[in-house]
Each structure stands twice: as structure tokens, then as C-alpha cells.
Amino acid sequence: MEKKKRIALIFGGQSSEHEVSCVSGATVAGAIDRSRYDVLLIGITKKGKWVRADSIEQIKSGAWRESRTGAALLPDAALKSVLLHGEGGFSLMPVDIVFPVLHGLYGEDGCPQAITELAQIPYVGCGVLSSALTMDKAAAKAVLARLGVPQTPYLVFRREELDDFGRIASMVDESLGYPVFVKPSNAGSSCGVTRVVSREKLGEAVKLAASQDCKIVIEAEVRGRELECALLGGWNAEASGVGEILAGAEFYDYDAKYRNPASKTVIDPELPAGKREEIRALALKVYRALDCRGLSRADFFLEKDTDRVIFNEINTIPGFTAISMYPKLWEAAGISLNELVQKLIDSAAVTEHFI
Numbered sequence: 318m319e320k321k322k323r324i325a326l327i328f329g330g331q332s333s334e335h336e337v338s339c340v341s342g343a344t345v346a347g348a349i350d351r352s353r354y355d356v357l358l359i360g361i362t363k364k365g366k367w368v369r370a371d372s373i374e375q376i377k378s379g380a381w382r383e384s385r386t387g388a389a390l391l392p393d394a395a396l397k398s399v400l401l402h403g404e405g406g407f408s409l410m411p412v413d414i415v416f417p418v419l420h421g422l423y424g425e426d427g428c429p430q431a432i433t434e435l436a437q438i439p440y441v442g443c444g445v446l447s448s449a450l451t452m453d454k455a456a457a458k459a460v461l462a463r464l465g466v467p468q469t470p471y472l473v474f475r476r477e478e479l480d481d482f483g484r485i486a487s488m489v490d491e492s493l494g495y496p497v498f499v500k501p502s503n504a505g506s507s508c509g510v511t512r513v514v515s516r517e518k519l520g521e522a523v524k525l526a527a528s529q530d531c532k533i534v535i536e537a538e539v540r541g542r543e544l545e546c547a548l549l550g551g552w553n554a555e556a557s558g559v560g561e562i563l564a565g566a567e568f569y570d571y572d573a574k575y576r577n578p579a580s581k582t583v584i585d586p587e588l589p590a591g592k593r594e595e596i597r598a599l600a601l602k603v604y605r606a607l608d609c610r611g612l613s614r615a616d617f618f619l620e621k622d623t624d625r626v627i628f629n630e631i632n633t634i635p636g637f638t639a640i641s642m643y644p645k646l647w648e649a650a651g652i653s654l655n656e657l658v659q660k661l662i663d664s665a666a667v668t669e670h671f672i
Contacts, residue, residue, distance in 0.1 A: 322413040324354050324662065325390065325399055327429060328376065329361040332421025333508035333529065341637035342418040343376040344644075348658040357399060357410060359388045361419070369401060390415070392435035414665045415440040417634065422503055425634045426452035439665040442611040443633040451607050451633050454534050455502040464606055466599065466628050469618070471536040473502070476527045485523065486516055489535055496538040499523055501530035512538070539627055541620040544586075546600040547635070547646040548613045549660060554604055556597040557646035561586040582642055584649045589624050596626055603631055611664045614643045 326349070328342025329335055339360070349356055358370035360381045369388045370381035386403040390412075398409040415433045417440065419425055427449035433440045443451065450456050455473040462468065470493055474485055489497060499522040501509040509529040511522035526533045543564070547557035561583040588596075600615035614635035618627040635643035637654075647657050 321353060321355050323357060323411065324349060324414045324416050325357045325359055325412045326416045326418060327359045327361065327390075327424075328418045329363075330419040330421065330424040331361065331363055331365050332419075332424060333504065334420035335363050337636060337638060338418060338420045338424065339376055339379070340639075341420065341641070343373050344637040344639075344654070345416065345418050345658055346373050346376065348655045349662070350655065350659060354414075354662070357388075357412065359390070359399065360384070361424075365423075390429070390432055390436065392432050394435065394437040397436055397438050412438055414438065414662060416662065416665070417442060418637065420634055420636065421508070422452070425632070426503065441661045441665045443609050443613065447608040447610070448633055451609070451613070451631050452503050453532070454500060454630060455532050457607060457631065458534070461603060461606060461628060464602070466603060466606070467626065468628050469537045469539050471534055474523075474533045474535070476531045476533070479523060479527060482520055482523070486519055489519060490516065493535065493537040498536045498538060499526050500534045500536070501526045502532035502534050503530045539618040539620055539629075541618045541627075542586075543629075544588075544596055544617045544619055545642045545646070546596055546615050546617070547643045548600060548604045548609065548615060549611075549647065549657075550664065551610045552605065554601060554609075556600050557650050558585050559588065559593050559596050560584050560642045560646050562642070580640075582640065582645060584645055588619070592619060592624065592626065599626060599628065603628060607631065609633060612643070612661055 326342060326346050328338050330338050346356060346358060359367055360370045361367050362382055367388045368384040369386040370376055370384060375381040386401055389400045391398055391400055398411045401408050401410055415438050417429050425448060427445040430445045430448050434445060458468060458471060472488055472492060496512055496514045499511045499513055509526050511525055513519050513522045523533055543562040545560045548554045563581040596617055603615050604613055613631050613633050615631045616629040618629055620627055637644055644654050644657060
């Protein structure tokens with residue numbers, strides 16, 4: 318009988334999306350075929366402590382945070398192991414595959430991917446450059462603008478520029494107008510994002526975004542439909558069908574995503590002729606341009622009145638919660654959650670970043 322491989326599944330994290338990552342982690346862990354794999358569950362607390370979780374039930378209840386067994390992914394390519402430490406001393410547990418289910422900063426931005434590459438352990442998802450680039454909205458926008466990907470007009474400021482707020486406000490007035498969305502450049506799940514309808518409210522929104530990142534992106538609002546497309550694989554990735562977000566609030570913020578039952582997702586909505594194919598093609602273009610692999614979810618707007626497709630953002634570790642669009646889109650394409658997770662594990666065997 319073939320020996321089981323061991324997967325280190327990492328969840329939680331230090332970002333504002335910690336709780337969502339825990340839910341996603343429990344979902345993915347429950348979909349892994351235990352007849353083929355042993356699973357080592359590693360949770361990262363909000364303070365950055367790495368610990369071993371004993372079960373999916375512990376992830377769901379939050380009891381894992383009280384674990385007395387620490388866990389550290391070693392960047393030593395000769396060991397390819399996780400160091401476990403606690404009251405019983407220290408031990409090494411070899412790992413064959415790392416499956417990061419970490420949303421946001423210090424998870425989706427290339428940090429754990431870099432450690433894993435140093436260890437030369439195959440892992441699920443995008444590489445270091447791609448993860449860092451897609452996490453930083455300002456950087457991704459700059460790359461995609463050079464390729465002619467349609468985007469809403471935007472401005473980027475650093476935290477150090479906020480002392481001259483009058484200049485920032487004037488640039489928004491002249492270049493964008495209102496309403497605008499003010500965002501931290503590095504954040505997810507709409508954390509720290511504010512819709513601003515007038516100059517009087519701009520300062521407060523900028524301060525909020527600056528409290529979460531050193532770079533702030535201010536975008537002109539796009540009036541229209543919010544559409545998403547899931548991507549799976551390497552250079553020859555597959556694009557799913559299209560899903561639509563119907564926000565139960567003014568915009569699809571964190572509460573609307575995870576706490577508002579009025580928010581809905583629609584799989585395969587009616588769209589104007591040719592727009593479904595245009596969105597899927599543009600999603601693949603963005604995916605390749607940003608050197609993505611494994612999985613991602615690309616988000617778009619379909620502008621009201623013009624039917625113009627406008628790129629919004631791409632997420633390299635999309636959610637796996639009960640309401641998450643990524644697994645729903647693949648389920649609609651005939652790929653169950655268990656099959657999807659297996660395909661992602663299989664994709665980790667493609668280690669083109671290793672020498």
C-alpha cells in the first residue's frame with residue numbers, strides 16, 4: 318500500500334480576515350481525502366503564534382487557540398519539516414505538501430509562500446511574486462494598466478503624504494469626483510474600505526485606510542453589477558462560469574459578505590450577449606499577467622448603461638465558506654468540493670519555482 322503523504326494545512330493568520338480564514342480552513346480540511354493524506358492542522362493566532370490544532374472541531378470552536386503545542390514551518394530544505402514543540406519537548410514532522418488557507422496580510426501576500434519555497438516543499442496556490450503583487454492593489458493596477466486591462470480611474474497615496482490632505486482632496490475632486498471608494502492597498506474582504514460621497518467625509522475614510530496599510534487607493538465608483546469568475550490550474554488554467562454578487566448593503570463590505578443574510582450570490586446570471594465570454598477571457602488574461610497558479614478568483618464590474626466590463630481585483634486565496642463564490646462556481650461546473658480540493662492538492666506538485 319502506498320504511504321500516505323502529509324499535508325500541512327495552515328489557517329487563521331494575523332490579518333483582519335482571521336475569522337474568515339478559520340472557517341475556510343475548516344471547510345478545506347474537511348474535504349481532504351484522509352484515505353490518501355495525513356493532515357497536520359496549523360493555526361496562526363492574531364498575535365502571530367503558530368500552534369497545532371488537533372481537529373476540525375477545534376477550528377470551528379476556536380479551542381485551537383489554547384493549544385500548548387507550538388508549530389513552526391522550518392525554511393530548511395534538508396529537513397522539509399514542521400517543528401512541533403511543547404511540554405513533551407521538540408519533534409520534527411516531515412511534510413510533503415503545504416496548503417495555505419490564509420486570507421489577507423501575512424498569508425495571501427507571499428510571506429508563507431516564501432518560507433515554503435525556502436524549504437522546497439510543494440504548496441497549493443500562487444508563488445511569492447504573484448501573491449505579493451495581487452495582494453497590493455496599487456501594484457497590480459499598475460501592471461494591468463500597461464496591458465490595457467480596463468479599470469476604473471484611481472489614485473494612489475502613501476501614508477506619509479497625508480499631512481498635505483488638501484492636495485489629496487483637490488486631486489480627488491479634479492481626477493475622480495464623487496462617489497469614490499477609499500481602500501488600504503493591502504487588505505481583503507473589504508476591510509478598511511469606505512464609500513465616500515463628499516469631500517467632507519474623505520479625511521475620515523483616508524485615516525481608516527491608512528490605519529491598515531501604508532498605501533491608500535482611491536477609486537472612482539463604478540455603477541453596475543458585481544461579477545466574479547473562478548480560475549483553476551497553471552498557465553493553461555480553466556475559467557469557471559460567471560457568478561453575480563447581490564449585496565445586501567450599500568456596497569459589498571465585510572458585514573455584507575459575512576453577516577448580512579440579505580446578500581446573495583447568483584450562479585450563471587443572465588448577461589448581455591457575449592459578456593460571459595468576455596469576462597472569462599479577461600479573467601484568464603489577468604491571471605496570466607500576474608503569474609498566478611493553482612487558484613484565484615477575479616472580480617469585475619459590468620457598468621450600468623454602457624455594459625463595459627471593468628476589472629476590480631483578483632484574490633489568490635479566495636474564501637471557502639458556505640457563501641463563498643469560488644467553490645460555488647466550480648460546483649456549478651460539475652466539480653464537487655472534495656474534487657476541487659483534490660485538484661488543488663494535485664496542482665501543488667507543479668513546482669516550477671524550485672531549481
